[in-house]
Amino acid sequence: MAYVHGYDARETERLGDQAGTLVELLHHDTGYPAGSTVLEAGCGVGAQTVALAARSPGARITSVDVSAASVAAAEARVRAAGFGDVAFAQADIFALPFAPASFDHVFLCFVLEHLADPVGALMALARVVKPGGTVTAIEGDHGSAYFHPDSAAARDAIAAQVQLQVAAGGDALIGRRLYPLLRAAGLEQVRVAPRMVYVDGSRPDLIDGFTRRTFTAMIEGVRAPALAAGLLDADRFDAGVRDLYRTAAEDGTFSYTFFKGVAATRG
Numbered sequence: 273m274a275y276v277h278g279y280d281a282r283e284t285e286r287l288g289d290q291a292g293t294l295v296e297l298l299h300h301d302t303g304y305p306a307g308s309t310v311l312e313a314g315c316g317v318g319a320q321t322v323a324l325a326a327r328s329p330g331a332r333i334t335s336v337d338v339s340a341a342s343v344a345a346a347e348a349r350v351r352a353a354g355f356g357d358v359a360f361a362q363a364d365i366f367a368l369p370f371a372p373a374s375f376d377h378v379f380l381c382f383v384l385e386h387l388a389d390p391v392g393a394l395m396a397l398a399r400v401v402k403p404g405g406t407v408t409a410i411e412g413d414h415g416s417a418y419f420h421p422d423s424a425a426a427r428d429a430i431a432a433q434v435q436l437q438v439a440a441g442g443d444a445l446i447g448r449r450l451y452p453l454l455r456a457a458g459l460e461q462v463r464v465a466p467r468m469v470y471v472d473g474s475r476p477d478l479i480d481g482f483t484r485r486t487f488t489a490m491i492e493g494v495r496a497p498a499l500a501a502g503l504l505d506a507d508r509f510d511a512g513v514r515d516l517y518r519t520a521a522e523d524g525t526f527s528y529t530f531f532k533g534v535a536a537t538r539g
């Protein structure tokens with residue numbers, strides 16, 4: 273299945289910015305005890321892996337991704353950050369090279385949104401978790417983006433990204449479905465917490481790190497496929513991106529909600 277954002281250097285940088293800016297919001301309550309075993313699925317270039325390792329001293333983390341190039345980049349990044357004890361492997365969530373009940377916990381972030389069968393993925397991951405272990409999933413939801421000044425063109429550009437992700441087999445609106453997906457996978461004690469990012473002129477770090485370099489860069493990044501698919505014309509798309517950048521001005525605001533779900537495997 274095509275990964276809608278691609279694997280190029282700019283995407284690598286975008287995921288890095290995203291993780292750096294949002295790390296507290298998403299991970300202030302992510303942490304695994306020393307000695308526990310943790311599988312990170314779909315680690316990408318390791319943006320979350322660094323946060324995981326930093327918050328879980330002594331935990332034994334194994335990070336996998338279906339893309340060998342991403343795994344190599346993740347390993348380099350995590351080693352450069354000084355975490356020598358994370359294990360890496362190229363692996364597909366749907367064909368995991370681990371025996372059932374191999375891990376105490378599984379963690380995944382921004383992965384389910386790209387999968388045609390997110391429940392199947394969660395079931396495959398739950399199988400390698402010990403009874404009573406946990407599965408943590410973090411996802412976004414592009415339908416949660418609203419901003420000032422509002423712009424119909426910006427909403428059209430975002431909608432084009434959502435449509436492209438559907439065409440690639442994913443769901444960019446998956447955050448709102450996290451609870452039912454975790455339940456459908458047979459997981460228990462499911463708790464989903466919204467994590468809202470709100471950006472205004474008083475937060476230059478978020479203006480740059482989130483509004484500009486994360487969300488708007490992501491939308492800007494689908495220009496070519498959106499135009500090729502005929503979802504909207506170039507002028508409309510470019511006006512939408514321009515209007516998204518406009519929300520990053522001193523008098524603009526931008527809001528977006530992530531969803532973090534934590535659930536237990538049957539004990």
Ligand SMILES: C[S@@+](CC[C@H](N)C(=O)[O-])C[C@H]1O[C@@H](n2cnc3c(N)ncnc32)[C@H](O)[C@@H]1O
Nearest residue numbers: 287314315316319337338339364365381382383
């Ligand atoms: C948006 S990236 C997120 C990366 C990382 N978790 C982060 O938050 O920065 C999604 C990742 O999921 C990986 N992925 C997609 N399908 C997968 C599968 N079936 N098995 C393992 N990884 C997969 C992609 O290769 C990509 O690296």
